Amino acid sequence: MAGRTPIPVSRAMRQVAAHLDLARRQQRITMELLAGRANLSVPTVRRLLSEGAGTFENFLRVARILGMLDDIVGATDPLRTPIGRARAEQDVPKRVRG
Numbered sequence: 075m076a077g078r079t080p081i082p083v084s085r086a087m088r089q090v091a092a093h094l095d096l097a098r099r100q101q102r103i104t105m106e107l108l109a110g111r112a113n114l115s116v117p118t119v120r121r122l123l124s125e126g127a128g129t130f131e132n133f134l135r136v137a138r139i140l141g142m143l144d145d146i147v148g149a150t151d152p153l154r155t156p157i158g159r160a161r162a163e164q165d166v167p168k169r170v171r172g
Contacts, residue, residue: 095123134146
């Protein structure tokens with residue numbers, strides 16, 4: 075059971091949605107055109123860009139259309155973190171068991 079969304083996560087969802095919507099407006103792409111290019115419905119895109127609500131796949135579809143997909147992939151690269159860089163030289167297990 076997932077429970078309630080933590081406040082920092084909710085805040086980040088809204089901020090990312092606002093950034094995507096700003097990128098859409100800067101590129102002069104209508105909501106309808108973005109939805110069509112991402113193969114999503116207009117209500118789905120509207121909810122994603124206004125509330126930050128939606129699936130991870132839909133988020134990535136919209137990011138791709140807006141030219142942000144590579145930046146998002148890069149932002150999740152563990153080698154960009156201090157721990158990831160420190161551990162890069164070490165033997166990293168394929169699985170972590172609890």
